[in-house]
Amino acid sequence: MASFTSLLSTILLLSFLCFTPSPVSASNKVSVSLYYEALCPYCSDFIVNNLAKIFQNGLISIVDLSLVPFGNAVVTSDGSIICQHGKGECLLNAIEACAIRVWPDVQQHFPFIQCVEKSVEAREENGWRSCFQATGLSSEPIVNCYNSGYGQQLELQYAKETNSLQPPRQFVPWVLVNGQPLYEDYEKFEHYICKAYNGVLPKVCKGQRLTISEQTRANNGDKVCRPGKNLT
Template sequence: MRTAAAATSSLLLLLALTPPSNGVEADAARVRVTVFYEALCPDSRNFIVHQLYPVWQDLGNIMNLDLHAFGKARETDAGGFTCQHGERECEANLMLTCAQSVVRDPQALMKFIHCVMQRYEGVDGGLLCANDSGVDYSEVRECMSSGAGVRLQHDIGEKQAQLNPRLTYVPWILLNNVFTAKTLSLAQDDLRRVVCNAYRGPTPKACEE
């Protein structure tokens, strides 16, 4: 069973990435894009840098992003994590998760995530990306060192474990809470078309280009 803490954590991370809308109808029509990714995964980097970030810049007002830096990580009996691309990736996943928890400005947060993924240096690029994005990195560090970030990572692991079908590839992309192999493939090549086709509100100008 999914815990209340896990549900609350997921909601907070989602809200951190959701720009304000113009009303209830606009909220209901938003396209929810859920992504489980890894900080040092080449395919995750390519998707976030070349698809997710530019599409969000143009269509963020019709999207709800639900991002989770975890992927093929595993929680250990000691309460830590092992990651597909090593300890540096675990640290970077933690940093990105903490940023989502403490940064309330969606623009600053997405710019930070994009910068971290583009630089591809893990935590070594954290401070520079925070400065470039207007993010208070001291708050991110506090989350990382206080145990709060580890709890958030645990919650993400629990959420990911309930995916059906289970994650076998990173990035793992769901549209409106539904996974299909077709959406996974299309989203990595043309996320704009995927989001525009799924949106049920008035056609945004960015979907007409």
């Protein structure tokens, strides 16, 4: 009887192991890249009100998310950076670049960046400083990163990455899913993620269909920051 019980327990254990879903491996995740600049109002809106949703609905579990805060900035011949919306944008781009480097886990740096962009939406010039307390993260490594000039170096690296995109970036927010730009359809990024994923789809994907009309494309075309146009 004892041996039968032991055998039954083994069978149940093996069944549990066989049918328990395993975590999504990094190689199976959908790559999503966002090229943006801190003071573009459409970038702020996308980060705060669209991109943040994937952390709430579980879609982040199948996504490898990369944020690149440089946007439409220009690097001059002497290596300095001119940002589309002025020095304040250069500051925040570098601060967010430092956050990404100091806290490489997207689950850590995204809440901070979302908080910064919320302060941008609220037009609070120094509101980003309160984001350390709001997220429970230390300000010291970020301040050191920026004051040491390392944030500038990170921005120069992001400049090379942004300017080498093929096809070239046309505006921001510039969203890529598995390396393919979504152009004006960037707000539909969740649909593209679900379409690109090869594994068992999360609940949020079920029942969704990718239907994008020409009218949607036309409307979204107005919600971008294009190079050479200062929107401040």
